[in-house]
Structure formats: structure tokens, C-alpha cells
Amino acid sequence: xxxxxxxxxxxxxxxxxxxxxxxxxLRGVPADAPDLAGLAAxxxxxxxxxxxxxxxxDHRRGPRRPPPSLHQEPMAPAKPxxxxxxxxxxxxxxGGATGPTRRIAEQARxxxxxxxxxxxxxxxxxxxxTGVPDFQARVLHETSQIPFGDVAxxxxxxxxxxxPRAARAVGNALGANPVPVIVPCHRVVRGxxxxxxxxxxxxxxxxxxxxxxxxxxxxxxxxxxxVCRHGCTHEQRVREDRRIVFASIGDAESVGYRPCRxxxxxx
Amino acid sequence: MDETAFxxxxxxxxxxxxxxxxxxxxxxxxxxxxxxxxxxKCFAARRSYSPRWAVSTWLYxxxxxxxxxxxxxxxxxxxxxxxxxxxxxxERVDLARALDRVPREARLLLALHYVxxxxxxxxxxxxxxxxxxxxxxxxxxxxxxxxxLAEGGDGxxx
Numbered sequence: 001x002x003x004x005x006x007x008x009x010x011x012x013x014x015x016x017x018x019x020x021x022x023x024x025x026l027r028g029v030p031a032d033a034p035d036l037a038g039l040a041a042x043x044x045x046x047x048x049x050x051x052x053x054x055x056x057x058d059h060r061r062g063p064r065r066p067p068p069s070l071h072q073e074p075m076a077p078a079k080p081x082x083x084x085x086x087x088x089x090x091x092x093x094x095g096g097a098t099g100p101t102r103r104i105a106e107q108a109r110x111x112x113x114x115x116x117x118x119x120x121x122x123x124x125x126x127x128x129x130t131g132v133p134d135f136q137a138r139v140l141h142e143t144s145q146i147p148f149g150d151v152a153x154x155x156x157x158x159x160x161x162x163x164p165r166a167a168r169a170v171g172n173a174l175g176a177n178p179v180p181v182i183v184p185c186h187r188v189v190r191g192x193x194x195x196x197x198x199x200x201x202x203x204x205x206x207x208x209x210x211x212x213x214x215x216x217x218x219x220x221x222x223x224x225x226x227v228c229r230h231g232c233t234h235e236q237r238v239r240e241d242r243r244i245v246f247a248s249i250g251d252a253e254s255v256g257y258r259p260c261r262x263x264x265x266x267x
Numbered sequence: 268m269d270e271t272a273f274x275x276x277x278x279x280x281x282x283x284x285x286x287x288x289x290x291x292x293x294x295x296x297x298x299x300x301x302x303x304x305x306x307x308k309c310f311a312a313r314r315s316y317s318p319r320w321a322v323s324t325w326l327y328x329x330x331x332x333x334x335x336x337x338x339x340x341x342x343x344x345x346x347x348x349x350x351x352x353x354x355x356x357x358e359r360v361d362l363a364r365a366l367d368r369v370p371r372e373a374r375l376l377l378a379l380h381y382v383x384x385x386x387x388x389x390x391x392x393x394x395x396x397x398x399x400x401x402x403x404x405x406x407x408x409x410x411x412x413x414x415x416l417a418e419g420g421d422g423x424x425x
Contacts, residue, residue, distance in 0.1 A: 005413060009377065009412075012362050013377075016286055017285045018285075021282065021299065022278050025302045026277055054340075
């Protein structure tokens with residue numbers, strides 16, 4: 001067998017493409033309009049029992065040609081109970097359909113959909129950064145501290161992790177962000193104020209930052225005098241005429257509101 | 268290159284791209300994904316394609332980067348569940364296992380070399396390395412394969 005390695009290799013590498021490959025591969029190639037609401041249905045999520053570990057756009061499911069078998073509304077504002085996308089991957093050794101991994105993937109999908117629809121200003125789903133190199137993990141951690149609607153520069157992040165000359169390395173670390181949007185690498189911009197690159201494309205970075213600047217981050221209830229982050233389950237139950245929007249937690253506390261214990265806007 | 272030309276090229280090469288990706292990544296889903304990413308990248312960059320490169324070189328160059336990226340991002344901590352694509356013969360199992368031991372770069376070169384019969388010169392151009400590096404990488408890859416097959420394939424088979 002060792003003697004005829006050549007033949008073995010040739011046989012091993014014989015073409016074996018599944019039928020319909022080209023159609024699937026070319027699907028969605030020109031469909032690139034970054035429609036935020038539709039985006040939620042196109043993300044591909046990988047989760048472990050510890051949290052979300054990977055998020056990317058799935059080009060297989062372009063908005064132009066939805067697979068006929070999949071009747072998934074891109075966004076259902078009234079009932080945000082979104083099913084798992086078929087491309088989601090649960091990395092718990094192929095466990096059950098109701099396990100914690102599945103719940104995490106579902107929660108991530110739901111929160112992403114709410115966020116992209118402007119109904120949520122924070123994420124509570126845990127993130128699993130196991131295996132991410134130390135430097136990148138610190139960059140991601142620091143980035144996740146940038147509040148909703150705010151921005152920081154690559155140099156800021158480099159300073160905060162104690163590597164003031166590593167702004168470019170920060171850019172690379174964020175370009176390889178395993179969980180974009182949840183770790184808000186779109187909130188990191190260039191020092192001169194231009195927006196720089198984004199792993200989902202610059203247009204999408206613009207859309208996300210615009211969305212954040214036009215969405216209130218903190219909402220108080222005039223009856224309970226509790227202030228929540230936008231998207232908290234309690235915030236979603238506040239009546240329209242009792243809602244008060246705050247610019248910062250300091251603002252809210254100065255007029256006697258206390259932070260919600262569930263979404264913890266004071267953290 | 269316009270869109271119809273691109274579609275034609277994609278059609279011509281999709282199967283070969285897929286086979287390389289499948290042998291590099293080990294499962295259907297990731298392989299299809301890699302092909303798709305490759306075609307997307309090339310489609311986005313189709314205006315900057317210059318005819319002094321062979322189309323195949325251009326496509327394989329992109330595919331190689333996509334595959335290497337994917338392998339790099341796979342983390343040892345998050346073990347993937349084994350796929351249900353059972354290889355047909357014992358020989359294939361052995362070879363698949365042996366190929367897993369071959370370093371990434373050499374494995375990629377082996378796949379490109381055997382799937383499309385690419386010459387050393389093409390391989391060098393695709394990976395941006397010298398022809399001598401291609402030769403030594405291929406030789407090293409085959410040496411690892413031989414060693415692994417020799418130690419693992421004891422008895423059992425004629």
C-alpha cells in the first residue's frame with residue numbers, strides 16, 4: 001500500500017461534488033443589501049453549553065431566494081419567538097434539542113433580532129471565548145465595556161489593555177471577533193473619527209452605529225421609578241405613557257430612579 | 268470579467284474547489300461553505316482580476332486562504348462531533364487519518380496537486396511560495412503519510 005501511494009492519493013482526491021453545488025454556492029452572491037431587520041434571519045450562530053462562541057452572516061440564505069421549506073419570517077415584531085436557523089451549530093457533542101446549548105443559541109438569535117430591530121440596547125446571553133488567544137480576549141473584553149451608542153478608538157482600546165502602541169493589533173483582533181454585534185466591535189472607530197473597517201462591511205458598521213444613535217439606551221418607568229436598559233423584560237412591559245428616556249444612569253439617579261436588578265444598567 | 272463569465276468559471280471549478288475543501292476540512296457543510304466564501308470573495312474582486320493570472324490560480328489562491336482561515340479558527344477546546352460521512356473503504360479511513368497528521372500547508376498542497384494535477388509552478392504561484400518550498404513541502408507531506416500508513420496498517424490487510 002505504501003508502494004502505490006500515488007495511486008491511492010489520486011483515487012482519494014477524486015472529484016466528489018454533491019449535486020446542486022454550484023446553485024447553492026452562487027446563491028446570494030449579488031444579494032448584499034445590508035437590511036438590518038432581515039439580517040437577524042441570516043446570521044449563523046454556534047453555541048456551546050457555556051455561551052455563544054461564533055456568529056457570522058450566512059450567505060446561503062440570501063433574502064432573494066429563501067429556501068422553500070423554511071418558512072421563517074425575517075422579523076416578527078409581535079412574537080419574537082424565533083426558531084433556530086438550520087445552520088446553527090450546537091457544539092455540545094450533538095446533545096439534545098432542549099439542552100442548555102440550544103437555549104443559548106435561541107436566546108442569542110432572539111436578542112440579536114430585537115437588537116437589530118431597535119428594541120434592545122444590551123445582550124444578556126453569555127459569550128464563550130474559550131480558546132481565544134489572551135491578547136484578543138482582553139481586546140474583546142475591553143470592547144464589550146463600551147456602552148450602547150458610544151464609540152471608542154482603536155488607540156483607546158490599546159491603551160486600556162496596557163499596550164498603547166498596539167492599535168493595529170487591536171484592529172486585527174476585532175476583525176477576527178468571533179461574536180460580532182454581541183461584542184460590539186462596531187463601536188470601535190478610527191482615532192480621526194472615520195469609521196474604519198468592519199468584518200461585515202463598512203456599510204453595515206454605518207447602519208449599526210446609526211441604529212444605536214437613534215435608539216434610547218435607558219428607559220425609566222414613572223410609576224415604579226425604576227430605570228431599565230432598553231430591551232429588558234421589565235422595560236418591555238412599561239406602558240407607553242409612563243416611559244421616560246434617560247441619557248445616562250447618573251441622570252436617572254439624580255431624579256430618584258433606581259437601576260433595575262435584572263438588566264443592571266448601573267454595571 | 269463580467270457576471271456571466273464569472274458564473275461560467277464558477278460552474279467549471281466548483282467541483283474541484285469543493286473536493287479540495289472537503290479533503291482539507293473533513294465535512295460537507297464546511298466544504299460547501301468554503302466554496303461559497305471563495306466564490307463570494309472572487310465575485311467581489313472580479314473587477315480586479317487580471318488575465319495574466321490563470322483563472323484557476325486565482326480561485327485556488329482564494330480557496331486556500333479560506334480553508335486555512337477555517338482551520339485556524341477551529342479551536343481545540345470546542346471539539347466537533349464526528350460527521351456522519353463514513354468513508355467507503357478501510358483504505359480511505361487510513362488515508363484520512365494519516366492526512367490528519369500531515370501539517371496544514373503540506374496537506375493543502377497535496378490536495379491541490381492531486382485534485383487538479385496542478386504543477387509545482389502553479390502551486391508556488393497559488394501559495395506565494397517558491398517552487399523549491401512546494402517540492403519540499405510535498406515530499407514532507409508524503410513522508411508523513413508513508414510513515415503513518417506503515418505504522419498503522421499492520422497486518423489486517425494483504
